[in-house]
Amino acid sequence: MTTGPGFDLERLVATNASAAFNRLAGFEVVSAGTGTVELRMPWRDDLTQYAGHLHAGMIAALLDTACGFAAASIVGSVTASHFSMNCLKPALGRCFIAKGTTLRAGRRQVFARAELFAENEQGETSLVATGETVLVPLAG
Amino acid sequence: MTTGPGFDLERLVATNASAAFNRLAGFEVVSAGTGTVELRMPWRDDLTQYAGHLHAGMIAALLDTACGFAAASIVGSVTASHFSMNCLKPALGRCFIAKGTTLRAGRRQVFARAELFAENEQGETSLVATGETVLVPLAG
């Protein structure tokens, strides 16, 4: 289960727990593989924008964190230098699931992308946003 | 002072106050003109990532909100469909200032960009991130 330089589901769970913002927002690491990760965040009324949808900053936070953890599962600690996202539809639901995947892990840059799904009261999920990041591995 | 469909500093202040996430994070609308806006957020220890810097989601939230308010100052209510940012250096400081500017306000899409500055204990500011958005005006 431990693959690559330090990959470990427990390690991602610990990284997640060490980030104050992730705790405040209620991010959970649901599962992880080499180069992939799934995060979950239950709906929170205090994380919304003016129209009552999940705030774009939270959509970004979920997508970026999924990308970062997917990269970290291969290369260890990383920092994001570029992030972008497309918001396909209003982010509403009882919880959100972010799935991150590493596209390429180079020595100097890692490319990852992520999808954000909203789960409604019936348990049905739909794609609400996509994102991608360029990350830089930190020196060991 | 009121220019365009509903522009008004008080209106942006009210929009900001109506967004639960903006209240939680402590966003303040410092100033606004037609197509421009300046936001401010004091440092908060509970909005950080694992290394203790401001979380990428918060950087995104500040940049995206500055773009959205800059657009709203011209066209009224908007929703972001695309957002991207470059993180130039670690986001650390006693407060953050986000400056948004509208590049083009079309009937169907508005383009805006923003810069995020960190202010250190000496009151010196430095550019830490840049962002841009594509926004869609909501029907009146």
Add this chain to the structure above:
Amino acid sequence: MTTGPGFDLERLVATNASAAFNRLAGFEVVSAGTGTVELRMPWRDDLTQYAGHLHAGMIAALLDTACGFAAASIVGSVTASHFSMNCLKPALGRCFIAKGTTLRAGRRQVFARAELFAENEQGETSLVATGETVLVPLAG
């Protein structure tokens, strides 16, 4: 085989032939479905950057065109308002294949993404770049 407002492989082939740049560069529409398209471009020595790889503008052209045609297969004529790409590795090969997919086709905006593969002399393909676009449907 004809689905949606005007979709038709022949129509995309005709659109491709009507674009002077696509003819100059040698783009071919290999296949198309509702919301998907595959383009091909044989290697050309005169489309390279200073180091002899395919020029970033050509990578963008292939990805953007794949996105645009994937969107056009559903909603008819479109114009791109935002485009972004990640260049994962040097673009070298005897030919390039761009695969575009529509993520969401709204009334006012269409979101699509694409992948660019390079094919080497042994016929093996590898992913060299990914891209995504936000497109606006043109009035009928």
Add this chain to the structure above:
Amino acid sequence: MTTGPGFDLERLVATNASAAFNRLAGFEVVSAGTGTVELRMPWRDDLTQYAGHLHAGMIAALLDTACGFAAASIVGSVTASHFSMNCLKPALGRCFIAKGTTLRAGRRQVFARAELFAENEQGETSLVATGETVLVPLAG
């Protein structure tokens, strides 16, 4: 006039001339400073998309090259890993001017952005697109 590791207007002119695509498209390096560059390309009927505007791939090529040369003026040879652009209005005119600026030149990544202006028959210019890149310096 020579500043940083090898900066020199003549060097950028030579780099531009060494790129087959840049010759084919008719790119000219008009001016350059430390971290800035201006490119020019006269209109060409064979570089258009289906509606007769400058092709998105050419818009990307101009913006990306302006970013790359602006970065090269500080750090020498670079390669782009991420590029994005917003197309604000149809790219039409008798010539195009791309202005690139370096935002931050780090050891491992360089951030640059560019603006593309179209010049009409009356010699008036207007902003038609903006772009930004993340570049990686090549080893000396």
